[in-house]
Amino acid sequence: MDKKSLETLLEGTGIPYAYHHFVSPPPPPYIVYLSPGPDNFGADNKVHYSADNWQVELYTAKKDPATEQLVESALSEIYWEKTETYIGSEGLFQVLYEI
DSSP states (O other): OOHHHHHHHHHTTTOOEEESOOSSOOSSSEEEEEEEEEEEEEETTEEEEEEEEEEEEEEESSOOHHHHHHHHHHTTTSOOEEEEEEETTTTEEEEEEEO
């Protein structure tokens, strides 16, 4: 999936989003997404296929299943894995979708 295709999916949530970070984050909920690196398939010391990996990070002030469902519905046509953590220093929940 390329960046433009992912942005199209994120636009459908109606949640503010930015690549990598906001200069000044909006009030939660908001989304930050980034590509930590490609997923390469190789053989014979060559890359035969490369695909971007993506992280979509949803930030909320409290556990918010309805907002998570918005994101999950937007991502419903692609495979993703989900983890959750609480960032105490920020007072935010982070739900990470790895694509």
